[in-house]
Amino acid sequence: MSNYHIKHLEEYYQVYRKSVREPENFWAEVAEEHFMWRKRWNTVLNWDFEKPEIKWFEGAQLNITENCIDRHLRTKGNQTAIIFEPNSPEDEAEHITYQQLHDRVCQMANVLKDKGIKKGDRVCIYLPMIPELAIALLACARIGAIHSVVFAGFSSKALASRINDSSCKMVITSDGSYRGSKTIDLKGIVDESLELCTTVEHVLVVNRIDSEITMKSGRDVWLQPLLDKASTICEPEIMNAEDPLFILYTSGSTGKPKGMVHTTGGYMVYTAYTFKNVFQYKDGDVYWCTADIGWITGHSYIVYGPLANGATTVMFEGVPQYPDFGRFWQIVEKHKVNQFYTAPTAIRALGKQNISFVENCDLSSLKVLGSVGEPINEEAWHWYNDNIGKHKSPIVDTWWQTETGGIMITPIPYVTPTKPTYATLPFPGIQPALLDEEGQELKGNQVDGRLCIKFPWPSIARTIWGDHQRYKDTYFSAFNGMYFTGDGALRDEVGYYRITGRVDDVIIVSGHNLGTAPIEDAINEHPAVAESAIVGFPHDVKGNALYGYVMLKETGESRDQNNLRNEINQLIKDRVGAIAKLDKIQFTEGLPKTRSGKIMRRILRKIASKDLSNLGDTSTLLNPECVQVIIDESL
Numbered sequence: 001m002s003n004y005h006i007k008h009l010e011e012y013y014q015v016y017r018k019s020v021r022e023p024e025n026f027w028a029e030v031a032e033e034h035f036m037w038r039k040r041w042n043t044v045l046n047w048d049f050e051k052p053e054i055k056w057f058e059g060a061q062l063n064i065t066e067n068c069i070d071r072h073l074r075t076k077g078n079q080t081a082i083i084f085e086p087n088s089p090e091d092e093a094e095h096i097t098y099q100q101l102h103d104r105v106c107q108m109a110n111v112l113k114d115k116g117i118k119k120g121d122r123v124c125i126y127l128p129m130i131p132e133l134a135i136a137l138l139a140c141a142r143i144g145a146i147h148s149v150v151f152a153g154f155s156s157k158a159l160a161s162r163i164n165d166s167s168c169k170m171v172i173t174s175d176g177s178y179r180g181s182k183t184i185d186l187k188g189i190v191d192e193s194l195e196l197c198t199t200v201e202h203v204l205v206v207n208r209i210d211s212e213i214t215m216k217s218g219r220d221v222w223l224q225p226l227l228d229k230a231s232t233i234c235e236p237e238i239m240n241a242e243d244p245l246f247i248l249y250t251s252g253s254t255g256k257p258k259g260m261v262h263t264t265g266g267y268m269v270y271t272a273y274t275f276k277n278v279f280q281y282k283d284g285d286v287y288w289c290t291a292d293i294g295w296i297t298g299h300s301y302i303v304y305g306p307l308a309n310g311a312t313t314v315m316f317e318g319v320p321q322y323p324d325f326g327r328f329w330q331i332v333e334k335h336k337v338n339q340f341y342t343a344p345t346a347i348r349a350l351g352k353q354n355i356s357f358v359e360n361c362d363l364s365s366l367k368v369l370g371s372v373g374e375p376i377n378e379e380a381w382h383w384y385n386d387n388i389g390k391h392k393s394p395i396v397d398t399w400w401q402t403e404t405g406g407i408m409i410t411p412i413p414y415v416t417p418t419k420p421t422y423a424t425l426p427f428p429g430i431q432p433a434l435l436d437e438e439g440q441e442l443k444g445n446q447v448d449g450r451l452c453i454k455f456p457w458p459s460i461a462r463t464i465w466g467d468h469q470r471y472k473d474t475y476f477s478a479f480n481g482m483y484f485t486g487d488g489a490l491r492d493e494v495g496y497y498r499i500t501g502r503v504d505d506v507i508i509v510s511g512h513n514l515g516t517a518p519i520e521d522a523i524n525e526h527p528a529v530a531e532s533a534i535v536g537f538p539h540d541v542k543g544n545a546l547y548g549y550v551m552l553k554e555t556g557e558s559r560d561q562n563n564l565r566n567e568i569n570q571l572i573k574d575r576v577g578a579i580a581k582l583d584k585i586q587f588t589e590g591l592p593k594t595r596s597g598k599i600m601r602r603i604l605r606k607i608a609s610k611d612l613s614n615l616g617d618t619s620t621l622l623n624p625e626c627v628q629v630i631i632d633e634s635l
């Protein structure tokens with residue numbers, strides 16, 4: 001029996017049971033039947049969560065681009081692989097066939113080689129959502145270079161720290177980007193960041209907005225003329241299954257961002273298999289994920305997962321509100337999108353607009369709706385179901401993480417009955433567990449605790465670039481022998497999971513993970529600031545917004561607080577990026593601390609959310625008196 005495509009609930013349970021009882025056989029069958037390997041593996045899985053060390057398909061050899069492109073050429077060479085929908089609806093969409101994708105990926109791969117990029121070198125990609133972005137990922141993979149995509153909304157400092165952390169030799173960027181009615185000077189940001197970097201030898205620049213930019217001679221070069229001259233043939237580098245495919249940075253609760261390392265074979269198998277089932281993708285469907293390729297969702301479910309299935313995947317350059325709030329629905333109608341995958345924050349923002357934006361569009365092509373990135377609240381779920389799915393397209397609320405590489409807990413549409421706000425059941429191969437604070441596993445249903453995973457799956461990140469100890473400490477030390485997700489969850493009476501949110505100091509704002517530490521570090525750089533603490537508080541569009549408690553070195557009324565607020569937010573924008581700006585800043589004379597000197601964010605979180613009913617025991621604080629002062633100041 002092929003387990004590749006699950007079509008009904010009984011089959012899901014059968015497949016799931018097999019994936020737990022005989023995980024190695026299960027994954028070997030999926031891997032063998034649906035992918036192209038240059039050499040078969042010796043062992044399916046080797047793992048040790050103590051070390052931690054996880055290896056899938058050891059001994060196997062492959063190139064992921066052969067699986068995502070070459071093998072489709074014979075039957076689907078003229079089928080569209082990527083539909084590029086530009087920022088402005090007045091510009092024409094571009095349809096890139098599998099054959100054209102092959103040729104363009106090979107050309108870019110040859111340019112990279114020409115510039116001295118070799119297997120194992122790190123290439124930083126800082127591009128807007130244009131075809132060259134997807135092509136750059138695949139070109140790196142073609143020659144075995146490790147891509148590190150940095151979301152093109154990050155500041156120059158954030159970009160520099162990521163380039164330096166993994167010693168990238170090259171940056172691929174563009175002169176600028178379109179974002180709604182604005183343009184952004186991406187090359188200027190790259191130039192600024194490279195003043196802080198020493199490892200970058202070459203910068204390849206895509207001409208996107210035809211702007212005047214400075215090119216540093218010997219380092220910077222326009223990409224298109226090089227592509228025009230490059231051959232459309234580039235033999236794929238043969239990779240071991242466990243060779244790194246990419247690094248992608250994600251925020252941690254402390255310190256600098258973590259460069260999660262994903263490897264080749266397992267990542268390919270898992271993203272392709274989940275894509276097929278979670279979206280019930282059928283040949284000829286048009287699939288659209290609205291994420292940016294700068295995040296894991298874009299890596300796994302715009303590029304690798306869809307292309308490995310020979311799908312047609314839409315890439316949208318723009319934003320949901322430009323030129324008006326109907327843009328998403330117009331794109332669904334225009335390209336007859338069958339599967340639509342977006343984030344709750346977008347659903348909430350669009351749900352606030354006049355319903356005529358939706359009603360003016362023909363959404364009848366839709367078959368599956370997806371949600372990802374943060375818990376979807378009940379109201380947003382129903383709005384999505386009523387107005388976009390019209391009760392006929394199931395919503396898949398997919399829970400997963402940068403670290404997991406692929407979707408972990410999710411309904412399978414037309415298979416798993418959905419329930420608002422529930423991610424429902426584990427995907428085959430995923431063994432979740434809920435633990436209490438003492439580390440005891442909570443068995444049975446109707447329990448809630450910390451969400452862990454007991455057994456490896458093929459696309460789990462293998463390490464943090466350059467810091468394996470941190471990988472161990474962050475994910476494998478909190479609960480013995482298990483991967484700890486950092487999320488809380490509950491399991492209802494039928495065994496469905498609902499993700500309740502982060503239990504650490506990561507805050508999800510508009511679906512973006514933000515660690516509190518880097519933001520606090522930025523604030524503390526202000527000469528007037530003594531100390532600060534950031535917490536999240538509920539926001540009806542962003543899910544969470546940021547609330548900063550800031551202690552000044554000198555108190556008193558003499559300073560202009562509004563000026564200070566602007567300066568603090570400017571610092572955050574420069575150091576971290578605009579997405580981390582604070583919605584509220586409260587200047588305070590003290591921060592509640594434990595006797596060991598740790599800030600008690602739990603209390604600050606409650607005050608920020610105006611939930612003063614149960615602040616818990618404050619008597620053990622070093623300075624309990626400051627709690628009432630902070631409450632009074634906040635009113």
Ligand code: PRX
Pocket residue numbers: 250296297371372373374375376397398399400401402403423485486487499500501502508511512513
């Ligand atoms: O807290 C969970 C939340 O997003 C976190 C992972 O963020 P990131 O690594 O940026 O990846 C986002 C895209 C996969 C998780 O730890 N999260 C993600 N999906 C959901 C979610 N929370 C609730 N429901 C979801 N469907």
